[in-house]
Amino acid sequence: MIVIGAGHAGIEAALASARLGSRTAVFTVNLDWIGNMPCNPAIGGSSKGHLVREIDALGGEMAKAADATAIQCRMLNLGKGAAVHSPRAQIDRRAYADEMKFRLEAQPGLSLRQAEIVSLEPGARGGWVAVSGTGMRYAAACVVLATGTFLRGRIHIGALQYAGGPDGMPPANALSDSLRALGVPLRRFKTGTPPRVHRRSVDLTKTTPQEGDERAVCFSFAATQPPRQRSLCYQTYTTAETKRIITENLDRSPLFGGQIEGVGPRYCPSIEDKIVRFPEKERHPLFLEPCGERTQEMYLQGLSSSLPEEVQMAFLHSIPGLEQCEVMRPAYAIEYDCVDPLALGGSLEFRELPGLFGAGQFNGSSGYEEAAAQGLMAGINAAHGAQGKPAVVLPRESSYIGTLIDDLVTKGCSEPYRMMTSRSEFRLLLRHDTADARLTPLGHALGLADAARLAALRRKEALIDEELLRAARVTLSPCEALNAALEAAGTAGITSGVRLAELLRRPQVSYAVLEGFDPTRPALEPEIFTQAETRLKYEGYIKRQEAAAREFKRLEDVRLPGNINYAEITSLRMEAREKLTKARPETLGQASRISGVNPADVSVLLIHLNSRFTHRLRRG
Amino acid sequence: MSDTIAAIATPNAPGGIGIVRVSGGEAVAVARRVFSPKRPLDWEHLPGYHMCSGWVCAPGAAPAQRIDEAICLFYRSPKSYTGEDVLELSCHGGQMVLRLVLEAVLAAGARLAQPGEFTKRAYLNGKIDLTEAEAVMQLVQAQSAAAARAAAAALGGALSTKIEAIRTGLTALAANLAASVDYPEEETQTLSPQETGAALSEAQTQLEALLSQCGASAAMHEGVDTVLLGKPNVGKSTLMNRLAGFERTIVTEHAGTTRDTVTERVLLGKALLRLTDTAGIRETQHPVERLGVERSRAAAESAALLLLLLDASQALTQEDHALLDSCDPARTVVLLNKTDIGSCQDTAALRTRFAWVLPISAARGEGMQALTQAVETLLETDALSPEEAMLSTARQKECAGLAAAALREAVRVFHEGFAADILQLLLEEAIQPLYQLTGERATEAVVEELFTQFCVGK
Structure with missing residues (x-):
């Protein structure tokens, strides 16, 4: 097995493949930057935190390394409902890269090699041959492409542009040509990163400090000690002067000047984008995030830009706290080659190029977490492919990982794809704290999560069930103090005995509110109470989503034959024929999610299947 | 899927012309086998909207064995009703001719x-x-001018437009x-709790308004079960005949002549009544008549509208009082018949219990206007405007109902915190059925269910 790239996708792919017993080699242009974070020094966030916990539940690495190197942890979206609570951590990025390199080195069966792969050739007896820049040839059954933003990378800072990878590293130009020659459909995407400034030059008294949570939640379900909470982030705002400077210099941005052909993400706009698109907004928030404990560099979240460096300096100096700031690295935009993910199957293997897999930004996604999630699945499937085992495709209702990959390979993406909770129709089932219950049994069956993990999960589930039974049994009697506590929480007091479970169903009531009125409460991990409470509050809705998931699965279970010729189904609209031919969905459910395929087309497909392929139809 | 289908497209009744419609990839090939044009035709390059006259024969039959002289109308895909190649053979309207033409096309x-x-x-x-497909069905089946106008409005997209507006508002809210x-x-521009609450209530109000018209809409499109009640010889059959416009039941001077229930479709304003004349309800020992009486009672219990006839020329009898007691005032119109003969009723006393007490003369046709008014008010069809969006099928109602239920819950959940x-x-959950309503994300089951309700040929 060969993995090209040792970023977040490459790491997970290599570790999974080696752990599943395939001899694996990882190639990277610079061994000192394994698992580099060229953008924000943070892991997690809304829905991304879910992805990290799911990676952990399956037996991946990102959560453990993040817990080991976190310097501040927060749970986002508290107050917006348990389904969307998302852990996020500031990470010491140098420590993280060290941690990951150490973990890769410690993995038996895994070789690390500093080399640029310049071409890929089909092997004489199947499989693939990767050729390095120094002329070495490496043969493998399967190859995972995890090239991030390196492929034909091009940096833009104002009118200045040059070939380059992230963080001052070299681009990978030759591999791009080789892939194109193989028929891989490449295209240009763009992303960007803000400036870094020196902490001592910032007047932090003009900003609002942000602390981590008092009781931090780890990403890993196997974590035994809480992460460190030493660092602060700081918030400030752009000003009218910032807006004026940027507006006056817009013509010097390559984004507006037309030099950048790549498609950038709408959801992660540069500051000049934000000012153009939201002219009514007087100010935009920005956050100063520490890049680590042994560095003074601070990352300016919200200020990515591709304006010339002197303009960057000018607008930075218009921001409270940054008037005297020293820029250590300027902001830049980067353009890179990536694949149209419609060329991939649900296993992330190229449909037309067996043995070749894609993962991470190469597949058109953005974000470390999205990359790691795909890397893990590509690694599992490449190992399975090499060993003749069936592919593992996670269904949408099982996880954000499954949703992410299904979206990519079914709907494709016209801009870098970012995970969001709103992308999951089953998000009440996909809570971050249930990732282990959803995925650890599979991780264990695959051989990635050990028996101790499974045993811990079973123990946790038993404790939750026991607590739910207790809550259904125990009655709280009315008393003045309890009613005062209930009213303080914003809900009515009680006049007769009420079951604990009933009280906890009220949106305003938590275990914390009832502290002291519930004498039989056992001493358990806070997580057990959180989950019991969520299950009680959301019981009806969880049941409904479970029913919806079963309904959804029925279309999902109708498999579409691989050899179906859509061009011949003349009752399909022309657009649908084209889209289906391109995306080649594996199930009727996938077909129904392709944009440009409407319900009428799905009906036509179903009728077509029933009339001609009834005997081949595999159900359930 | 795109095999070629055919059916008689005109009603199963004698008429001036009748049409056999053929649709599918083989439509032209089928036509070549059964249709001989009077002037030579370039079958390979037929333009769309082409019309020619000729004769229909069974395939392979001698020219002398012509079935009918016909006009052949050709529509080229995709510019046809079905989007496929379509042929319409306009023949003479006899049922036998049409059946033979259809057989030829099938052969x-x-x-x-x-x-x-x-x-x-x-x-x-x-x-x-x-919704447009459903409108076609209703246009075909429309039994009143108002129902036809409503179907035409739906075909023009009145309902789709309305639903889309509600859906757009909800989608915006969800996106927020x-x-x-x-x-x-x-710092996204989030709506304040007040704005969110107001937007939720607004969408809910609009959906509930659509739903509240469902009863009236059904009364207009499908009709409501209506029962004519009254003691024997009070004039039920006379009224029935008056409303239906022709003699239907036997009318004699002898009480108890009508021994069975007879149903007739009657249009009162925009309301369509499936009017059942009952055997005079009275206690009887005659076995045949008793059977009729039982059926009448059953009909009265399930009916949505009761028309209770009393004899204005006589004092109320024991039987009349028993009938009045058994009628639900909310769905009853009391008719004082035979006002041409005399009036000795205490209408004031009746009006304390029944909202609608009308003097009529079924024999002379007096009071029919007031009766129409009362029925329309009771069924709420008077408030219906056929040109406005309305939910007219059980499927549409179900979708809107699901969306409204989800919204009701959303409003409750919102206020509970x-x-x-x-x-x-x-x-x-509210948005999904609104998409299904217009078929934009319908499952194949919905489509199948919908289309089985169509009559052949449409």
Whole structure:
């Protein structure tokens, strides 16, 4: 097995493949930057935190390394409902890269090699041959492409542009040509990163400090000690002067000047984008995030830009706290080659190029977490492919990982794809704290999560069930103090005995509110109470989503034959024929999610299947 | 899927002309086998909207064995009703002729269309949306001018437009919640709780308004079960005949002449009544008559509208009082018949219990206007404006009902203080059936269910 790239996708792919017993080699242009974070020094966030916990539940690495190197942890979206609570951590990025390199080195069966792969050739007896820049040839059954933003990378800072990878590293130009020659459909995407400034030059008294949570939640379900909470982030705002400077210099941005052909993400706009698109907004928030404990560099979240460096300096100096700031690295935009993910199957293997897999930004996604999630699945499937085992495709209702990959390979993406909770129709089932219950049994069956993990999960589930039974049994009697506590929480007091479970169903009531009125409460991990409470509050809705998931699965279970010729189904609209031919969905459910395929087309497909392929139809 | 289908497209009744419609990839080939044009025709390059006259024969039959002289109308795909190649053979209207023409077409390679299959293909080929397809069905089946106008409005997209407006508002609201959850650090312009609450209530009000018209809409499109009640010889059959416009039941001077229930469709204003004349309800020992009496009682219990006839020329009898007691005032119109003969009723006393007490003369046709008014008010069809969006099928009503239920819950949950995740979920639950309503995300089951309701040929 060969993995090209040792970023977040490459790491997970290599570790999974080696752990599943395939001899694996990882190639990277610079061994000192394994698992580099060229953008924000943070892991997690809304829905991304879910992805990290799911990676952990399956037996991946990102959560453990993040817990080991976190310097501040927060749970986002508290107050917006348990389904969307998302852990996020500031990470010491140098420590993280060290941690990951150490973990890769410690993995038996895994070789690390500093080399640029310049071409890929089909092997004489199947499989693939990767050729390095120094002329070495490496043969493998399967190859995972995890090239991030390196492929034909091009940096833009104002009118200045040059070939380059992230963080001052070299681009990978030759591999791009080789892939194109193989028929891989490449295209240009763009992303960007803000400036870094020196902490001592910032007047932090003009900003609002942000602390981590008092009781931090780890990403890993196997974590035994809480992460460190030493660092602060700081918030400030752009000003009218910032807006004026940027507006006056817009013509010097390559984004507006037309030099950048790549498609950038709408959801992660540069500051000049934000000012153009939201002219009514007087100010935009920005956050100063520490890049680590042994560095003074601070990352300016919200200020990515591709304006010339002197303009960057000018607008930075218009921001409270940054008037005297020293820029250590300027902001830049980067353009890179990536694949149209419609060329991939649900296993992330190229449909037309067996043995070749894609993962991470190469597949058109953005974000470390999205990359790691795909890397893990590509690694599992490449190992399975090499060993003749069936592919593992996670269904949408099982996880954000499954949703992410299904979206990519079914709907494709016209801009870098970012995970969001709103992308999951089953998000009440996909809570971050249930990732282990959803995925650890599979991780264990695959051989990635050990028996101790499974045993811990079973123990946790038993404790939750026991607590739910207790809550259904125990009655709280009315008393003045309890009613005062209930009213303080914003809900009515009680006049007769009420079951604990009933009280906890009220949106305003938590275990914390009832502290002291519930004498039989056992001493358990806070997580057990959180989950019991969520299950009680959301019981009806969880049941409904479970029913919806079963309904959804029925279309999902109708498999579409691989050899179906859509061009011949003349009752399909022309657009649908084209889209289906391109995306080649594996199930009727996938077909129904392709944009440009409407319900009428799905009906036509179903009728077509029933009339001609009834005997081949595999159900359930 | 795109095999060629055929059916008689005109009603199963004698008429001046009758049409056999053929649709599918083989439509032209089928036509070549059964149709001999009077002037030579370039079959290979037939333009769309082409018309020619000729004769229909069974395939392979001698020219002398012509079935009928016909006009052949050709529509080229996709510019046809179904979106496929379509042929319409306009023949003479006799039932036997049409059946022979259809047989010839089937022998030439077409297969008999299933009910609604032409419209189903139109829907599958993206020619019409689901509400428009339903409107076609209702236009075909319309039994009153008002129902036809309403169906035409729906075909023009009145309902789709209305639903889309509600859906757009809800989608915007859901998107707003999503933004605040997925971008917790950005200061997205989130709606205030008041604005969210107001938007939720507004959408709910609009849907509930549509739903509240459902009863009236059904009264207009499908008709309501109505029962004529009254002691024997009070004039029920006379009224029935008056309303239906012709002699239907036997009318004699002898009480108890009508021994069975007779149903007639009657249009009163915009309301369509399925009016059942009952055997005079009275205690009887005669076995035949008793059977009729029992049926009448059953009909009266299930009916949506009761017309109770009293004899204005006589004092109320024991029987009359028993009938009055058994009628639900909310769905009853009391008619004082035979006002031409005399009036000795205490109408004031009746009016304390029944909202509608009307003097009429069935024999002379007096008071029919007031009766129409009362029935329309009771069934709420008077408030219906056929040109406005309304829910007219059980499927549409179900979708709107599901969306309204989800919204009701969203409003409740919002006021109880549940968090954004549940609210967003309920909004999506409300939006989904609204898409299904117009067929934009309908499952194949919905489509199948819908099209089986069509009559053959449409």
